[in-house]
Amino acid sequence: MISSIGPPVTVATALLVYFGWARSDAQARAMGLDVSLFGYTVQDYALRGIRSLFFPLVSLLIAGLVWLAADDWVRSQLRPGRRGRLAARLSAAAAIGGICLAAACWLLAVVLPQGAFLAVPFLMAAGVLLAEWGVRLHRLTLGRGPRPAGRLVVQHRALETTFVFTLVTVLLFWGVSDFAQVVGRGLAADIEAQLPSLPRADVYSHADLSIGAPGVKQTRLGAASAPVYRYTGLHLLVVSGGRFFLLPDGWTLARGTVVVLPDNDAVRVEFGNR
Incomplete structure (x- = not known):
């Protein structure tokens, strides 16, 4: 349970603090100041960031619950006597769709670095997770998942998980940074108006x-x-x-x-x- 819950909670806390800092930095720069002048602490950054992240965090949690329900249903179709062919098609579609989504977002970010949408990093992270999920389900449809694996295969799976987790984390920080810049400049404009x-x-x-x-x-x-x-x-x-x-x-x-x-x-x- 610790290994399952610990990393996501750690990443969420780091994202919250980083968003608070990036938002405060963008707001301070828009006002002609430097964020270091305010002397904010890590707790201050977390508290200043959580209000703006309520909706994104709730959306991510809802998406996680929907994914768990979908994963349970697809895995139930892989049992003997059930519709394994449909599950195999779904896993292949998830893998191919995730790869295409991530590749399209990456291409958009390379071709239009200044005009890329704020959702591009988040969509790319979703594509990576979708592709990884489809690959894992595809392995189960081939009958390789439940059987004991050799040491080399176990190391390969662990390395794959590490790469995916790191890539998704970097993409989330990228998206949070862009979002914080927009929110920070907007808050500075609100101060002028109010x-x-x-x-x-x-x-x-x-x-x-x-x-x-x-x-x-x-x-x-x-x-x-x-x-x-x-x-x-x-x-x-x-x-x-x-x-x-x-x-x-x-x-x-x-x-x-x-x-x-x-x-x-x-x-x-x-x-x-x-």
């Missing part, structure tokens, strides 16, 4: 912070001997890595400044709604 709805952030400091971003207003409060500077016109983007990331009024992706302040006693930040 800037007024972000929490208001008023900054107070005893020192003159000299925030020169357009849209930020400075007001001097307190006595002349102990002044307090108030900065308004800012919105909270995120608090991470011991820093406040603030966006001024009128911020845009094309021409915008991100204000970064330390989260310590040097400044006081008040949050609220418009």
